[in-house]
Amino acid sequence: MSESPRKIRVAVVFGGRSTEHAISCLSAGSVMAALDPAEFEIVPIGITREGRWLLASADPSQLAINRDGDRPRLPEITAASGEQVVLAADPTGSALLSVTGGDLRTLEPTHGSSAFEGIDVVFPVLHGAYGEDGTIQGLLEMAGIPYVGANVFASAAAMDKEFTKKLAIAAGIPVGAYAVLRAGQSLSEADKERLGLPVFVKPSRAGSSFGITRVADWADLDAAVATARAIDPKVLVEAAIFGREVECGVLEGEFGGAPEASVLAEVRVSADYVFYDFEAKYLEDATEFDIPAHLPAEVAARIREYATRTFTALDCAGLGRVDFFVSNEGEIFLNEINTMPGFTSTSVFPRMWAATGVDYSKLVTRLVKTALRRGVGLH
Template sequence: MTEQIATPQSSVRPRVAVVFGGRSSEHAISCVTAGSVLSAIDREQYDVLPLGITQDGRWAVVADAAERLAIGASGKLPDVTDIAAPTGSVVLAADPTQRDIAVLETGAVTDVLGSVDVVFPLLHGPYGEDGTLQGLLELAGVPYVGSGVLASAVSMDKEYMKRVFVGFGLPVGPYVTIRPRDWERDPAAVRASVAELGFPVFVKPARAGSSMGITKVHEMDAFDEAVETARKHDPKVIVEGMLRGREIECGVLDGPDGPEASVPAEIRVRGDHEFYDFEAKYLDDVTETDVPADLTAEQMAEVRELAVAAFEAMSCEGLARVDFFLLEDGGWVINEVNTMPGFTPVSMYPQMWKATGVEYPQLVDRLIRAALDRPNSLLR
């Protein structure tokens, strides 16, 4: 398996390390995303080094096997362990004077995989999309695709994301944050704060994605259980008031003249799903999408302008997907920013850019080349 990926580094072609999997509850979705990107990277333009992170955090040598990273016909989710070398840990030294990646066995180097020119981090959720991996890459002096430490961390935390938006005068919906000590010391006070939002509410982990751990709560009797469900993913919980309107998304991509917004799209959920949960997103065929969304020219311009404003408020780089509600009164509310959105060809972000005129392989190439041209975060 090692022979499949430890190819000599070309003196001409940049070497791209595609990193995926990870310790978060979004491990499987990261694998699906990586399979699509591995299939799309032009191997005549780049050398590719796939690196998987197992659910217990081991960086592993993995097979360059995009077809094994798809969701199975029976709904079986992919896992890095299925394509990883059974022993050895891949390590990247936090040393900007060299970029060699090595394999360690019982503390000794057994293989050197060579250096990399850029990392494409396709991790979703904590320990990947939240600034932790970005910090390691900054220390190592390795360029990477996507937002830096600050934007990644703040965008991952739904509370602080909303605080930044408010500070920039951008519209957000009503919410209550539940910190661990609040829930443990005075749950009655928490319930009273939530009751002021009115029901239904959405109870969410504050720092998770892919709709993991989210519950729509219609009455207080179901609230405690929803909090505990969210706390399985994150001890910090956020409760958002119900917003009645249409779910609109918009992609943002860095360009030579600054960030650009794609045409927006709309998502609708059919059947028994009350909202766009994990099963609706990835397993059940219950969603309908309009790309582009059926909006007036004025609404189209408004949402694209707001998407870029949200991207810049967060100091994002590379790419982001901004999710909105178009309220019944015609107003806009920003729901969240995803600094590493779902990135398969059928995911909303690539679909929106395809409708804007950027095909999937071109999108992948553009992100890699932008990262190669970008200096360390403290220099930009």
């Protein structure tokens, strides 16, 4: 009697230390629900807001929004979520170790699973700092474990909006007018005249619209900068672009092929919201999406080409969601690229790919297998 083939052991890592902790939990619940249990064995690793790694629950219902009461309660990984573990940066030994009584030991299969004997691939469903910025990617490279998504450099460059813009400009991709304020710097009068009003003030290295303020009066600028600096000492001030917000999903080409672009999505926000902020994205029924976006064919084709060119310019891998503005005059401007976009089954990225012909389960499977084929190290 032949043995059944060994399942692929996927460590899904989620939560984390960034302001996007809860969004990561929501995304991870969807990813774990989509992984076929006949082919994959899940090792769920939750990271608390303080940075403690825990062997958490793989039950997607534990990572959903609780809508009891007046205000939705977002999921969170806490110290009570499971047994503390660490990922060893040693490619020659067991990757996952348990912390017991202050001591490290190889994690035994105490949960009725052999999954803890080794990890084949990591799906780091982490958004923002300490997850999407190259830090965990560096740890996984040191540990010799393949992982889904961009490498160290691409993750860091995409996370920092200043350097995303610089690399895009070098690749001939248009970006809107902006200024960078490093710690202690203020916006000059010349920059105020160049940018005009209104402007958007945002942390350079954050996502999910955290810390963003629309400023229509220069008297409000200092308060907006302070709000952004509560997240990141480096702040971007961007000129407003009046028009439409359009997003495009990009996947690494299968078997080394060219990157592929999805159909486009247009974001439409309720008149009750000034812009596409955190509550409009996640907590309220304030946002609608046209998928595919209703754009002239030549405009859609140019955006998709800019999306794959941005993906290549930053040396991305695996996946990315590239966001653009289309002005009322028909000009296209890159906004940003997310190397680990929101990944719930209702998030824009998987919905764009579903409309392109790749459903959620196939999308997750493709990303895991692409990461396994790519491995670690230079490519």
